[in-house]
Amino acid sequence: MLLVAAALANGLTSHVTISEYAIDHVPDGELEALVxxxxxxxxxxxxxxxxxxxYPLGEAYAETAHWEPFQDRYLEWIRSAYAEDYSGEEARQHVAFLMGLASHGMGDQVFDSLYMQRAYVYDAGSDWEGTSMDTATDVGLAAQTGGQDTVDAWADWDTLVALMADAGVEVDADTLQQGQALTQIAISFGRSAGADPGQQAIYEAQFPWAYAHILDDEVHGSPPWEARVVAMYWQVRWARLFGEVAEIEPLIYTFPPAGSYEHPTDALSVESRLTLVMSRGVMGDLLVADMFEVADAEGNTYAVSPWLFYGTGSHAIHLIPSEDWPADTDFTVTVKAGVPFIDGTYAERDASFTFSTAPWPEREPPIGSACSCQSGSGGAWLGLVGLLALRRRRVGCDAAPR
Ligand SMILES: [Zn+2]
Structure with missing residues (x-):
């Protein structure tokens, strides 16, 4: 059984933990009450x-379920089945399951485009072919959090079978249930391996950097960040359940986060990229470089190459700088209206954010803060700090020693 779980290699403990943390980032309201x-x-x-x-069954439904076109089918089925009234128990159950799918799909994109890209660099010596970073980081996360409990299998199997058939994937309800049972094994595996010092040592040795930083909110794309992105994406999906475009569209998150300082300047570093998370899956073929502009305060513009990570259907776009970013410079990044989405819509408006290569502004540390927060990256802060709190904390800590 453990072999099966190891081969599953999916980071399911991480995924479930991300959904758990994301709840705390959803603004008060109907959606928050539901999730x-x-x-x-x-x-x-x-x-x-x-x-x-x-995946371990070799069934095509796995890949299909990750992506927005299938999740849109399910969303539209829910919309029409309940006539946009999500107050009843059954409708709420479907919406919660849909939000779980959304969390998983978005989580993989954020993690792979940011965290895994860093792990390729910082764990370059690892056996990427023979071992699984997703499993190793799952054990690392469970070692810190205690992992997740398994819950009984639940889905509207027959509806999922019908929607998969509509999407061109033949699968039966028994197979879906077998697959769901395997995911329960993966959750159990994460919890037991995470509690076992021998297993911890094995997985830590496989991917030392990725294992150590899995809950580090100083590392872009780690689960604490994924949770923030998922909470934004949930708001987009919730609006869509009412046939609406969310106010936060089309750009729902950026790395670095808006207003960040000390952005790395080295064009060849994975850390110098700008990463945009769009509200809907992006149509790769129609994406062109002049949909993006990076400008400084004097109006000078800087060439970047867009890289739609995972191609059409993905939400994550890296902007790779052609040359080193100049030091001590403030930038505004604009994503122009018209970015094409796979659902046939386009970004309806420009969106922009700022970042800087200058040092964080000096500021008095908050009263009563001795900056013990510097040792507090990770678990203790999860769910407690929103983005603003995180930034305040960094500014305060950075200013203190000067
Ligand atoms: Zn996955």
Whole structure:
């Protein structure tokens, strides 16, 4: 059984933990009441696990379930089945499962485009072919958090079978249930391996950097960041359940986060990239470089190459600088209206954010803060700090020693 779990290699403990943390980042309101309803955790966790269940079975439904076109089919099915009234128990269960799928798909994109890209550099000596970073980081995360509990399998199997058929994927309900049972094994594996010093040592040795930083919110794309992105994406999906475009569209997150300082300047470093997370899956073929502009305060512009990570359907776009960013410079990044989405819509408006290569501004540390926060990156802060709190904390800490 453990061999199966290891081969599953999916980071499911991480995925479920991301959904758990994301709840805390959703603004108060109907959506928060739904994803935060303990009665619906069963559906939210099952939806979060579902996409990976088909991989060890070699079933095509796994990949399909990760992506927005299938999730859109399910969303539209829910919309019409309940006539946009999500107050009833059954409708709420479906929406919670859908949000789980959304968390999983977005989580993989954010993690792979940011965290895994860094791990390729910082764990360059690891055996990327023979071992799994996703499994290693799952054990690392469970070692710090205790992992996740398994819950009973739940899905509307027959509806999923029908929607998969509509998407061109033949699968039966028994197979989906087998897959879901495998995801439960992966959750159990993460919890038991994470509690076992011998297993911890094995996985830490495989990917030392990735293992150590899995809950580090100083590392872009780590689960604490994924949770923030997922919370934004949930708001987009929630609006769409009512046929609406969310106010936060089309650019739902950026790395570095808007308003950041001390952005690395070396054009060849993975850390110098700008990464945009769009609200909908992007149409790669129609994406061109002049949809993006990076300018300084004097109006000078800087060439970047867009890289739609994972290609068409993905939400994550890296902008790779052609040359080193100049030091001590403030930049504004603009994503122009018209970015094409796979659902046939386009970004309806420009979106922009700022970042800087200058040092964080000096500021008095908050009263009462002795900057013990510098040792506090990771678990203790999770769910407690929003983005603003995080930035304040960094500014305060950075200013203190000067
Ligand atoms: Zn996955």
């Amino acid at each position: 935060g309803d303990p009665e619906l955790w069963l559906q939210l966790q099952n939806g979060t696990q579902f996409p990976d269940g088909g």
